[in-house]
Amino acid sequence: MVVKALRKELTELESCVLGAVWLRGPCTAYAIRCEFAESTSSYWSASSGSIYPVIKRLRALGLVSAAADPSDKRDKRVLVATARGASILRSWVRDLPAWTGKPSLDPIRSRLNFIAVLEDRAAQLDFVERAHAAARAQVHEFRRQLPTLKKTSAVEYLTNLGGLEEVEARAHWLGAVRKMLADGPILK
Amino acid sequence: MVVKALRKELTELESCVLGAVWLRGPCTAYAIRCEFAESTSSYWSASSGSIYPVIKRLRALGLVSAAADPSDKRDKRVLVATARGASILRSWVRDLPAWTGKPSLDPIRSRLNFIAVLEDRAAQLDFVERAHAAARAQVHEFRRQLPTLKKTSAVEYLTNLGGLEEVEARAHWLGAVRKMLADGPILK
DNA sequence: GGCTCCATGTAAGGAGTTACATGATTCA
DNA sequence: TGAATCATGTAACTCCTTACATGGAGCC
Numbered sequence: 542m543v544v545k546a547l548r549k550e551l552t553e554l555e556s557c558v559l560g561a562v563w564l565r566g567p568c569t570a571y572a573i574r575c576e577f578a579e580s581t582s583s584y585w586s587a588s589s590g591s592i593y594p595v596i597k598r599l600r601a602l603g604l605v606s607a608a609a610d611p612s613d614k615r616d617k618r619v620l621v622a623t624a625r626g627a628s629i630l631r632s633w634v635r636d637l638p639a640w641t642g643k644p645s646l647d648p649i650r651s652r653l654n655f656i657a658v659l660e661d662r663a664a665q666l667d668f669v670e671r672a673h674a675a676a677r678a679q680v681h682e683f684r685r686q687l688p689t690l691k692k693t694s695a696v697e698y699l700t701n702l703g704g705l706e707e708v709e710a711r712a713h714w715l716g717a718v719r720k721m722l723a724d725g726p727i728l729k
Numbered sequence: 730m731v732v733k734a735l736r737k738e739l740t741e742l743e744s745c746v747l748g749a750v751w752l753r754g755p756c757t758a759y760a761i762r763c764e765f766a767e768s769t770s771s772y773w774s775a776s777s778g779s780i781y782p783v784i785k786r787l788r789a790l791g792l793v794s795a796a797a798d799p800s801d802k803r804d805k806r807v808l809v810a811t812a813r814g815a816s817i818l819r820s821w822v823r824d825l826p827a828w829t830g831k832p833s834l835d836p837i838r839s840r841l842n843f844i845a846v847l848e849d850r851a852a853q854l855d856f857v858e859r860a861h862a863a864a865r866a867q868v869h870e871f872r873r874q875l876p877t878l879k880k881t882s883a884v885e886y887l888t889n890l891g892g893l894e895e896v897e898a899r900a901h902w903l904g905a906v907r908k909m910l911a912d913g914p915i916l917k
Numbered sequence: 918g919g920c921t922c923c924a925t926g927t928a929a930g931g932a933g934t935t936a937c938a939t940g941a942t943t944c945a
Numbered sequence: 946t947g948a949a950t951c952a953t954g955t956a957a958c959t960c961c962t963t964a965c966a967t968g969g970a971g972c973c
Contacts, residue, residue, distance in 0.1 A: 552932070553839060560843035571952050584834040591933050593954055615941050616953055627846060634840045634847060635856055641840075642863035644892040645833035646772040651741060652822045652829075653888050655748035658815060659822060668823055675830035696916050699909065700841050703902045704832040710898035714891045721887065728884050740960070759924050779961055781926055803969050804925055 544603035547629070554585055556633045558595045562605050563622035563630055570596050570620060596620065604629055649676075649711065653718070657729040665728055669719045676712035683708065732791035735817070742773055744821045746783045750793050751810035751818055758784050758808060784808065792817055837864075837899065841906070845917040853916055857907045864900035871896065 551559065561573045570592055577587030585591065599605040604626035607618040622630065649672050659665045683705035690698040722728060739747065749761045758780055765775030773779065787793040792814030795806040810818065837860050847853045871893035878886040910916060 553834075553836065554933080557839055557842075560846070563846065564843060569952070574952095586934060588934070588936095589952090589954065590935070590937095590956090594932085597954095613941085613952090615951075617941095617951085618953085630843060631846045634843055635852070637837070637840070637856075637860060637863065641836040641860075642867050644867070644895045645835055646741075647833055647891065647895065648741065648829040649825070650888050650891045651745055652825070653891070654745075654884060655752060655818060655822055656884060658748070658751065658819045664823070668825075672825060672829075675825065679830050679832070695909070695913070696842065696844060699906050699916075700838050702905065703835065703838045703841070703899070706898040706902040707832045707835065707895060710894040711891070714894040717890065718887050721883070725883070728887075742961080757924070762924095774962065776962070776964095777924090777926065778928090778963070778965095782960085785926095801924090801969090803923075805923085805969095806925085 544625075545601050547602060551629070551633060554591070555595050555599065556630065557585075558592065559599055559604055559622060559626055559630050559633075562596075562599070562620045563627055566621040567608075567619045569617060573620075599626070647711070649715070662722070662727045666719070666722055669715060669722060673712060673715040673719060676708050676715055679708040680705065680712055732813075733789050735790060739817070739821060742779070743783050743787065744818065745773075746780065747787055747792055747810060747814055747818050747821075750784075750787070750808045751815055754809040755796075755807045757805060761808075787814070835899070837903070850910070850915045854907070854910055857903060857910060861900060861903040861907060864896050864903055867896040868893065868900055 557577075558573060561576060562568070565572065565576065573596075574587050574589065574592045577583055577585060577592070596605065596607075600607055603623060605620050606623050607620050610617045610619050652668075656665055656668065659668055683701060687698065687701055687705065690701055745765075746761060749764060750756070753760065753764065761784075762775050762777065762780045765771055765773060765780070784793065784795075788795055791811060793808055794811050795808050798805045798807050840856075844853055844856065847856055871889060875886065875889055875893065878889055
């Protein structure tokens with residue numbers, strides 16, 4: 542395996558796949574794919590068309606190694622993160638780029654910018670209330686699954702707690718938007 | 730101008746550009762570009778290489794119309810959203826897809842998943858504390874500029890309030906992570 | 918005359934998406 | 946024996962990115 546130089550930083554997806562291999566390995570690419578698919582915060586499709594090329598790149602960079610499983614007649618390959626892979630992962634985690642401190646791209650916030658396109662108060666209120674309801678539903682979803690995680694894994698518990706607090710904040714904010722819209726003039 | 734059919738939904742960027750033209754128009758593509766560049770939540774580079782092709786597509790779809798300014802010797806074109814554009818924008822704002830209810834992709838949360846790669850407690854604590862400090866800095870940044878927005882524009886005030894509440898939640902969460910790490914065992 | 922800002926674009930490339938394709942294994 | 950799952954991949958496409966290219970307008 543020829544190890545290519547890192548011409549630039551890994552993408553978020555590449556880093557997360559590397560992390561998953563480091564954390565769960567030895568395991569197959571398929572297992573990683575399933576984990577991404579089941580994950581609550583699956584912002585990636587994690588289809589075979591994305592995951593296998595990512596693994597290929599990580600292997601070419603010498604960050605992940607793959608060994609064929611002789612007991613399996615299929616093309617099953619067992620992945621492990623290399624020492625170099627762990628080192629790159631470590632600096633990805635540690636060296637927070639400046640943009641990671643900024644708020645994320647919230648699709649509700651994006652849409653609220655143009656709420657004036659909804660011409661009457663009823664339509665604006667309806668929009669805000671549906672977004673609010675969706676946020677509260679997500680809060681309940683997180684609250685439902687947090688207790689089991691608390692027993693299983695401290696890290697998984699904490700990451701899900703982060704998701705919970707984010708959607709709680711969104712729900713709280715939308716409550717304020719709703720109140721401002723109900724009490725004040727139409728937004729334009 | 731031949732109007733193409735919408736073969737699928739607009740991307741978030743395309744919708745936001747359409748929204749900006751609808752809101753600020755008549756204006757040039759350059760003005761839109763500047764607005765995106767200055768925006769706090771600029772998740773897009775908004776370079777000319779992205780903005781002009783987007784405008785081109787929106788024009789081809791008949792959502793934005795462009796008129797040459799005879800008083801200007803340059804290739805200056807003044808953009809306005811068409812009625813069809815306003816209608817598409819309206820449904821983009823109104824019809825929230827299911828995924829918009831989910832928590833966003835938080836790079837800190839992504840990294841926390843693999844915090845075990847930082848091998849000693851000091852390194853883990855250092856990571857959490859730096860993320861915490863960055864979040865609090867962002868909170869102060871938002872708090873600083875909110876009062877002026879309150880007077881200027883209700884919508885801009887509300888969207889920035891949303892950003893503030895998100896980073897406040899993140900800061901609060903990282904405080905909890907810090908405490909758990911300081912009081913309990915190392916994360917793995 | 919040169920510098921900065923206004924203004925519009927193209928070209929090459931990368932990363933991720935959907936859709937397609939293949940075959941072994943396991944279990945009812 | 947047939948269906949679901951395990952397992953790996955390719956092909957075409959889209960969108961966005963960086964870098965490059967051009968030229969007028971205004972100002973010192």
